[in-house]
Amino acid sequence: MRFADVDSQGHVNNVRFLDYLEDARFAMLSIDPVREGGEPFKGMVVTRHEVDYRRPLGFRAEPVRVETWVTELRTVRFTLEYEILDEAGVYVTAKSVIAAYDVERAAPRRLSENELLYLKRYQA
Numbered sequence: 001m002r003f004a005d006v007d008s009q010g011h012v013n014n015v016r017f018l019d020y021l022e023d024a025r026f027a028m029l030s031i032d033p034v035r036e037g038g039e040p041f042k043g044m045v046v047t048r049h050e051v052d053y054r055r056p057l058g059f060r061a062e063p064v065r066v067e068t069w070v071t072e073l074r075t076v077r078f079t080l081e082y083e084i085l086d087e088a089g090v091y092v093t094a095k096s097v098i099a100a101y102d103v104e105r106a107a108p109r110r111l112s113e114n115e116l117l118y119l120k121r122y123q124a
Contacts, residue, residue, distance in 0.1 A: 006058070051093075
């Protein structure tokens with residue numbers, strides 16, 4: 001959490017929560033696969049976000065946790081759900097629909113077999 005994340009009321013600004021979701025999504029799709037000896041996901045685009053703010057989160061030194069899992073998996077897109085929480089409870093629940101995208105062709109693409117297998121491990 002950064003001081004700049006906090007609004008004039010002392011709460012994390014609603015838009016900053018999308019940054020927290022992005023950080024978790026980046027780790028799940030780019031950093032973790034490489035740590036496991038695989039390739040990072042390439043050409044993913046967010047097509048939809050849904051965010052429910054459960055309670056305010058004030059500035060503090062202790063980090064919050066972002067738990068992320070897959071709830072829908074199709075050949076060209078998947079849905080991630082998240083909770084931003086700590087030991088006191090949940091601050092935000094959210095969903096993101098992510099589509100596989102071919103950057104060179106500027107067109108949708110199918111998820112690769114390796115991408116599908118990786119995502120299935122996180123499917124709830």
